Amino acid sequence: MQSNTVVALKDIVVDFDGQTILSGLSLDIHDKEFVTLLGPSGCGKTTSLRVIGGFLEPKSGSVFFDGRDITRVPPYKRQVNTVFQKYALFPHLNVYENVAFGLRLKKTPDAEVRRRVGEMLELVGLKGFERRSTVTLSGGQQQRVAIARALVNHPRVLLLDEPLGALDLKLRKEMQIELKRIQQSLNITFVYVTHDQEEALTMSDTVVVMSGGYIQQIGTPQDIYNEPVNSFVARFIGESNILDGVMLRDFQVEFAGQTFSCVDKGFSPREIVQVVVRPEDVRIVPAIQGQLTGVVETVIFKGVHYEMRIRQAGSEWIVHSTQASQVGELVGMCIGPDDIHIMRAQKEGAL
Amino acid sequence: MRRLKMLGRVYLCVMLGFLYLPIAVLIAYSFNESKSRAVFTNFTLKWYGELAGNDMILKSLAVSLVIAFASAAIATVVGTLAAVGVNGMSRRARTAVMVLSYVPVINPEIITGVSLMLLFVVGNTQLSNLFSALLGAEVSVNGFGVLTLLAAHITFCLPYVLFNVSPKLRKMDVRVYEAALDLGCNPRQAFFKVVLPELTPAILSAFLICLTYSIDDFIISYFTSGTVQTLPIAIYSMTRKKVSPEINALSAILFVVILTVILGANALDSARERRLERAAREEERKAGMQA
Amino acid sequence: MIKNKSLASPYIVWSVVFTAVPLAIVIYFAFTDKNGAFTLKNIMDIGQYTSVFVRSIVLAVIATAVCLVLAFPLSFMLSRMRASRQSMMLMLIMLPMWMNFLLRTYAWMTLLERNGLINRFLGLFGIGPFNLINTSGAVVLGMVYNYLPYMILPLYTIMTKIDPSVIEAAQDLGAGNLRVVTKVLIPLSMDGITTGITMVFVPSISTFIISRMLGGGSNLLIGDLIELQFLGNSYNYNLGSAMSLMLMVIVLLCMSFTTADSEEMEAMV
Numbered sequence: 010m011q012s013n014t015v016v017a018l019k020d021i022v023v024d025f026d027g028q029t030i031l032s033g034l035s036l037d038i039h040d041k042e043f044v045t046l047l048g049p050s051g052c053g054k055t056t057s058l059r060v061i062g063g064f065l066e067p068k069s070g071s072v073f074f075d076g077r078d079i080t081r082v083p084p085y086k087r088q089v090n091t092v093f094q095k096y097a098l099f100p101h102l103n104v105y106e107n108v109a110f111g112l113r114l115k116k117t118p119d120a121e122v123r124r125r126v127g128e129m130l131e132l133v134g135l136k137g138f139e140r141r142s143t144v145t146l147s148g149g150q151q152q153r154v155a156i157a158r159a160l161v162n163h164p165r166v167l168l169l170d171e172p173l174g175a176l177d178l179k180l181r182k183e184m185q186i187e188l189k190r191i192q193q194s195l196n197i198t199f200v201y202v203t204h205d206q207e208e209a210l211t212m213s214d215t216v217v218v219m220s221g222g223y224i225q226q227i228g229t230p231q232d233i234y235n236e237p238v239n240s241f242v243a244r245f246i247g248e249s250n251i252l253d254g255v256m257l258r259d260f261q262v263e264f265a266g267q268t269f270s271c272v273d274k275g276f277s278p279r280e281i282v283q284v285v286v287r288p289e290d291v292r293i294v295p296a297i298q299g300q301l302t303g304v305v306e307t308v309i310f311k312g313v314h315y316e317m318r319i320r321q322a323g324s325e326w327i328v329h330s331t332q333a334s335q336v337g338e339l340v341g342m343c344i345g346p347d348d349i350h351i352m353r354a355q356k357e358g359a360l
Numbered sequence: 361m362r363r364l365k366m367l368g369r370v371y372l373c374v375m376l377g378f379l380y381l382p383i384a385v386l387i388a389y390s391f392n393e394s395k396s397r398a399v400f401t402n403f404t405l406k407w408y409g410e411l412a413g414n415d416m417i418l419k420s421l422a423v424s425l426v427i428a429f430a431s432a433a434i435a436t437v438v439g440t441l442a443a444v445g446v447n448g449m450s451r452r453a454r455t456a457v458m459v460l461s462y463v464p465v466i467n468p469e470i471i472t473g474v475s476l477m478l479l480f481v482v483g484n485t486q487l488s489n490l491f492s493a494l495l496g497a498e499v500s501v502n503g504f505g506v507l508t509l510l511a512a513h514i515t516f517c518l519p520y521v522l523f524n525v526s527p528k529l530r531k532m533d534v535r536v537y538e539a540a541l542d543l544g545c546n547p548r549q550a551f552f553k554v555v556l557p558e559l560t561p562a563i564l565s566a567f568l569i570c571l572t573y574s575i576d577d578f579i580i581s582y583f584t585s586g587t588v589q590t591l592p593i594a595i596y597s598m599t600r601k602k603v604s605p606e607i608n609a610l611s612a613i614l615f616v617v618i619l620t621v622i623l624g625a626n627a628l629d630s631a632r633e634r635r636l637e638r639a640a641r642e643e644e645r646k647a648g649m650q651a
Numbered sequence: 652m653i654k655n656k657s658l659a660s661p662y663i664v665w666s667v668v669f670t671a672v673p674l675a676i677v678i679y680f681a682f683t684d685k686n687g688a689f690t691l692k693n694i695m696d697i698g699q700y701t702s703v704f705v706r707s708i709v710l711a712v713i714a715t716a717v718c719l720v721l722a723f724p725l726s727f728m729l730s731r732m733r734a735s736r737q738s739m740m741l742m743l744i745m746l747p748m749w750m751n752f753l754l755r756t757y758a759w760m761t762l763l764e765r766n767g768l769i770n771r772f773l774g775l776f777g778i779g780p781f782n783l784i785n786t787s788g789a790v791v792l793g794m795v796y797n798y799l800p801y802m803i804l805p806l807y808t809i810m811t812k813i814d815p816s817v818i819e820a821a822q823d824l825g826a827g828n829l830r831v832v833t834k835v836l837i838p839l840s841m842d843g844i845t846t847g848i849t850m851v852f853v854p855s856i857s858t859f860i861i862s863r864m865l866g867g868g869s870n871l872l873i874g875d876l877i878e879l880q881f882l883g884n885s886y887n888y889n890l891g892s893a894m895s896l897m898l899m900v901i902v903l904l905c906m907s908f909t910t911a912d913s914e915e916m917e918a919m920v
Contacts, residue, residue: 064538084541085550091542097535101557110553111543145639162543364828368728372740375725379747382758382796385768389761438661445659457659460666463674466849468857468902470874471895474881475673478888482676515669518662576751578860583881592751599757599864611754618749626742 014076015040015198016061016089016166021070023056030056032222033070038166038200039215043192045201047209048219049245054202055094057219058168061200062091075165089166090159095175096151098143104130104154105139111162129157132191149180156191166198173208185211206246210234218242239352243285250291250326254284254351262351266322267300269344273351283352288316288329290348299341305334383615390608407609414606420594424575427506427590431513432570438514439521440563444551446522447529461519472516473583480508480584504586512584513577517570524566528559680892693893700876700894707873708901710787711856714794718802718851719844721795726806726843727836730813741807748800756793756864763789763865785867793861794851801850809843810836845909853902873898 016038023031031053038044046054059065060072063084071080079087090111098107108126117125130136133153138146143154152172159167169188173181189212192199203209209216210230218225218233218241226238237243240251254264259274264284276282296302303321315333319326319340326342334340393402411417446454464472480503487501532555540550578592585593598604684690697704729740747755762768763784770780783789813836821835837844859874866872873894880891 062538062542064541083546084538085544085546089542091539093535093539093542095533095535097533097539099536099539099554099557110540114544114549142639158539158543368724371724372728375721376743378796379744379799382755382762383747383750385761386754386758438665441658442662445656445662448656449659453656457663457666460663460670463670466853466902466906468853468874468898470857470859470877471677471899472673474877474891474895475677476669477881478676478680478892479669479673481888511669514665518665522662572749578751578753592753595751595753595757596860599753599760607754607757611750611758614754615750619746622742622746622749626738 013040017073019071021067023067043199043214045209045213046217052219053222054219058202063087090164091168092155092159092172094170096155104141108157129161133157169201250286252284254282256280256282270346271349281354283354285350288327291328292343293330294341296339296341301342305338386608387612390612407605411606411609420589420591424591428571428574431574435514435517435570436567439518443525464516469579473580476512477583505588508584512580513574520569521566525562528562677892680889681896693889714791714855715851717795718799722802726803729807730810752797787870789865790862793865794855798851802847805843805846809840813839849909
């Protein structure tokens, strides 16, 4: 455990009606970090968040806060606050009273309540909305109230459960930047749950990719994108070409019927591996100069680039290129050593 | 098409006439000086005066009001607690409670009345035997009266509270409750600060439903009241007499009271709706200006 | 959220004591004699009153049918009005319901009497006077007048959910007015119709006030019989309980016809 760990999950097991949701999950969350739990629905990310928040007691395992075991501590005694999916604002209270709710419970003097609520509404850009009923607010505004309501209590850790899920695309992008700004200006830990990989890559310091109740990979957004540890992560984060290959020796791999130089080493001789190549890392060259050759099957214009499907021997490649080739054209493909990522051929599951 | 529309309008008027004619006639006769319903002699208010001096009516009205408020209050509290309790139950247990609750609702009122009467009769006999044995002398207990009446009214009111509050509770976002915990409420505080305010409209309407059912009930009261008279029972005894013009006056007064209450409630409702609409328009205007 | 089941215990205790136990007592009384010994005599004795049971069922069925016929077009018209007028009209129709039903029934007594308003009105044309009150027709009229809103409300509720374009589509496909009613309106309103039938039939078959006030002595119904055993001159709890049991069976049979699928019950729960 690192010294600046603020929340630690240790061997958490959760099941509902005999169905296992989390199977022995362990995770350290560091202070002042923006951590994202990323995964498809049902992967256990929201469950993990609810365990941290105290809404779910795990069947076994422990939750630590600042090194103290808080597994049996009820939510109202934890130094974390939550921004709920669909906000869960109190419909019978106005904006000001929603934000002041936590402070009033602690019998905070009125003057301080006024000051802190004012500060928070200012931070989330809702100054002047104090007397408004929450039901008349737009989704984005309700979202801001929910954030202010949680942050006004100065939590050490803020938990956010798919907070942008209900917003439209444009608003979502704005709020991503906004949330990052708030996290940096307050200098506290955010634990953020989402199924949107782009959102995770944009905002996080650390991304935790989850699937089937297990953590698949923990790393910086760059790590996760460039060095996926298994095919699940590679497929879930962006588009990729995943091929079976054989490691010939250090720095040399064979796949798609060709031998390529790579930057990976430390595999046993002739170890079966999986090779990940991102679509944008494949260079299209005249057929004669290509390491591989294939026939263009489809070309779709995507705005910044063309997405092409290229049939090469037994496999189909997805290639992104700024230059369009003709459908039916024979083209060559080149892949540099840096752009080849080797994964041990392991099944998804526990790390 | 036009002919059909005409026909529809005529039909509507005939039906309204059918619904209102009897009441209109009652009210008209309440101002008739003659005791006979056969002729209208002179305009008079004397029946209203006699009604005001009719102790039986006034006393029964008092009994009705006391029973109504007491039973509605008790049923609302017990029923609301039950709604919260049922919410935490397994599906099977919940269904069992709901089926039990449906019995007084779908049973004909006369069956509810008769069965409660039998319960109280049996209760009386058991208590008489008990006291006789204790005191060593023949004692006869007759519990029929305000208490049995109250118990009966609570019984038929209770399910309506559960049916009113339970769906609201189940529709409530669990996360609102969790948010309260998250912000530092213990479960009891969360219930009183967040859940209860959300349920208040449903609880209030349940209370009003109980009030009206209780005041209006005749059949169940008839079997469980002993010699105590509620307003409907007093009315019944008056209708048994062949001629009693005071009934007409009472009908007129009740009709006016009901009309006022309902129109008032409607006016309040539509005023609130208009306010909400105005607020929404204001929102749109502001949003438009920002954009 | 709040998983405190014990909060429901006062309610459950109350329901058991004042709903389940009384019904058990009714069943107990129905199968015992005055000394508490088991007997089927009470059930057998009901046979003597077959004519009353038949009359009750016939009158209740007629009243329910009349209510359905009257309420169907009315509810439909109501459901097609402008929203503001709809709530106004609905209020107008429901308003008489708020009067105590004894008073509403009493009002018909005044109208139907031999020298009541209707006979006097007919007398102006030299017709009558007729025996209007103390007939089974008067009893049916009383049932229809008292319980018509119970039919209108569920019908109206379900009809407001019928999209006008569904009717237009039927017309577009060549359905005449009659066809629209039989092929579209009635099938789409079926849930409301069955609810309405139950809500009118059950109080109609169990009434004893309407028959007493408008039916005179010759139109005894099940309700009257039961009342006589408990509070009237006959005074026989055991026979009364047997009759009550019988009435419950009839009501349950009616309900099993109208709420055919258990899903509906589920929805109500």
